[in-house]
Amino acid sequence: PALHTMVKMVTMLNFMKVELGETKTLRSKEQWRAAGAEFIGTLLFVFLGCGSVVATGILDSKMTAARLVAIALAHGLAITFLAGATGAISGGHLNPAVTLAFVVAGKESLLRAGLYVGSQIFGGIFGALFLKWCTPESMRGTLGSHDVNPLIYGSQAFLMELILTFVLIFVIFGVAVDRRGPGVIAPIPIGFAVVVDHLVGVPFTGASMNPARSFGPAIVSGAFGTQHLLYWAAPGFGATLASALYRYVFLEPAEAALA
Amino acid sequence: PALHTMVKMVTMLNFMKVELGETKTLRSKEQWRAAGAEFIGTLLFVFLGCGSVVATGILDSKMTAARLVAIALAHGLAITFLAGATGAISGGHLNPAVTLAFVVAGKESLLRAGLYVGSQIFGGIFGALFLKWCTPESMRGTLGSHDVNPLIYGSQAFLMELILTFVLIFVIFGVAVDRRGPGVIAPIPIGFAVVVDHLVGVPFTGASMNPARSFGPAIVSGAFGTQHLLYWAAPGFGATLASALYRYVFLEPAEAALA
Amino acid sequence: PALHTMVKMVTMLNFMKVELGETKTLRSKEQWRAAGAEFIGTLLFVFLGCGSVVATGILDSKMTAARLVAIALAHGLAITFLAGATGAISGGHLNPAVTLAFVVAGKESLLRAGLYVGSQIFGGIFGALFLKWCTPESMRGTLGSHDVNPLIYGSQAFLMELILTFVLIFVIFGVAVDRRGPGVIAPIPIGFAVVVDHLVGVPFTGASMNPARSFGPAIVSGAFGTQHLLYWAAPGFGATLASALYRYVFLEPAEAALA
């Protein structure tokens, strides 16, 4: 039965035109440069995103609307400039859920995706580490780790993170993958999607949409929260859903075939 | 007399070059894809817009300037990225008032407009439903439903919504319909118009400018407020006024004729 | 001596290549369309700008940093989308100080400038009137009229308004007039200049930079403040200074000559 399952999975991957990639990819200098950009970009994103949570926590000890605006702008505008700065080198994913979406759409090979996701996760850890090194223990709290609001159900938190990630991936496909979209300004609407996702999601789940953003501060501060796995599963589902929908429904047939 | 009225209306529609459209439109795959984009785009807009009202209501229980900024940014930046993401597929209306404006300008047939408005209204309902499913009853209030400030007259509320919608439609025509406008960045000024309309209108009418945004949470939460019809009539008037003005006064004769 | 002064002024205008313009200008349909765009654009700018002051005054009765952010975003983002929407029709001045700057740079004739300034002033009055009609007397205060902080000297207020206007005009010339600038995104940095000018100037002078924005609510509410003339003189000086500096120092000789 295990063999049977594997055969079925390979058939499905084949049907979806997911490519394994060739191992020579890992010997290409350009691939490692792209991985480096993902590492640095995610490091800076986690440093700045978590840093805004810690910094504003010094000013307003509980969450307020003003603090929410600061945190949302920090995460979202950081995506605008970091995805803008690394876009030409690596595509500027900076998020395992984004890389997964590209795999599902047949636009990234599994091997390269593995390299990217590894770089993003290590980037997230080092981003949190640098933040720890910059801030005194009395101020740093859990380094901006995510946790689910205790007043909401796990299923509600899961649906919230799934939808927020769906928003992000849908926008990335509409403005950057789809060649008919407003390509040149793409980092701006993508960053704005992250701003608004935070304005909605922070009081419920912290608004992750990005396992590397959730994992880095959790492992460095030890604050994994009550439902850490949710920050991997819900973005994964949301990204898969948005990517498959956009590819099979909205991408022009010619472009989808190109993938 | 009913016949007489109908003849007069048809004559007027003919004079305005409003097209009925051909029923074969409804058999085109592209039309349904556009309707799907309007459905998903409006769903996400209502989820995020109403979501920001609910989320910030958890932090600051009454309306404050900080909460106003969060709500305004959520609605406006969402229009930037959702209109940007669906623009190439459906035109990114996401609002029955916008579709009406295109009909009045002779740039959308009545049949296609009906398809769009239906998709937007259903999108708004599902957006509010998903928000309900994500949030505990104790926190969700009226799901961000609009209501008129009890201290202002109905006529003042009507004029406010009319002007705010006029602003939105005037900007859409100036930056996106008019070919002389700054086309490539268009989703940014259009989203900014929604931000500013909220900064002005929220304390008076909630700043709808969009019947789908008003109707979705009202039907799901049951909170239709005291003057729900105003959120259909005032945006309708404002959109018609701005569209007709831009078409007959500002569009270049050649382009207006093309419509 | 009056004759002598007039001769001197005409000589100076001639030296600066300021053009009187031909009266047939006033018979051109395009000129009146441009004047109409200036009227509507300034009307909406004053409605939204003053509206944000009134609306946030309902929420936070005294000025707070959060309210300042809301007011600054409302004025600045409104300039982005209104200048963006009217740019192709009239140039999107929406401000007598901007029109003056173009006259000083020899890029607008005196006759057309008069038409523009008149349209802007009437636009400002009607913007304040519409705001009055939308808002109950108990809430509308002075309709967002400007006044100088009683703790600062008139000379300090004058210098503040002069510098804030200098910033605006310098940016307009750098990003929109100078052909080497980032033309296509120009309405965004110009709007951002208005945002930041407000973040600095509101607690001192209200941050006008625009006589039409100051005059409209003052005449409608009767609240001319203690130093209304300052809102004409200081922007006038600041605009003249920035325009002359940019033209004679920074514009490429070829382009300056073209003016």
Added chain:
Amino acid sequence: PALHTMVKMVTMLNFMKVELGETKTLRSKEQWRAAGAEFIGTLLFVFLGCGSVVATGILDSKMTAARLVAIALAHGLAITFLAGATGAISGGHLNPAVTLAFVVAGKESLLRAGLYVGSQIFGGIFGALFLKWCTPESMRGTLGSHDVNPLIYGSQAFLMELILTFVLIFVIFGVAVDRRGPGVIAPIPIGFAVVVDHLVGVPFTGASMNPARSFGPAIVSGAFGTQHLLYWAAPGFGATLASALYRYVFLEPAEAALA
């Protein structure tokens, strides 16, 4: 040994392809125009940045999240429009750390860099002076001078400023220097980097990233703080690190050679 050190430094500069520049540069009109743009741009940046600290200090006497948002937007959006306005004239550095980064990348000669840095420092001083002249003594505090939070170690402050500057320079290279980046919108992500750096750094170090911004108000108000040199050294290190990394790792070999 002094001679030996000098020989070693020259060798290193040669290896890095840093160019001394030719003295005839200083006789070129274009160079002085560029220096003038750096002077005015930095003057206005310091006036507006420090001005936002002073202005919001009148409203909220201690630092709050709302005030942080105002200060961050003021500094960051000012960089967007001032770098946008001076970009075609001088490159829009407005910051000695940015000029240093260009020297390290071999894209600016030492002589021209000296001219720029001098202009920026004088610009910063005059920006602070104009702010002093506009504001009453009772309100102006230390004119927005930077100081390190007494609860954090000097090494933490140093690392914080180094990383914040690294972010800024990395983004400048990714979006403006690298020809594959999103050139036309570059001033927007660069300004956003300054916004987010402030949202993170203000409660710790004030978020300078720019010695001219730190030096101007310090010399005018006399408030050099406890660790003024940090505001020169840390941005210097951060800029050097980001520039060298981007040049040797991410710039395409052909483009790096061009430098």
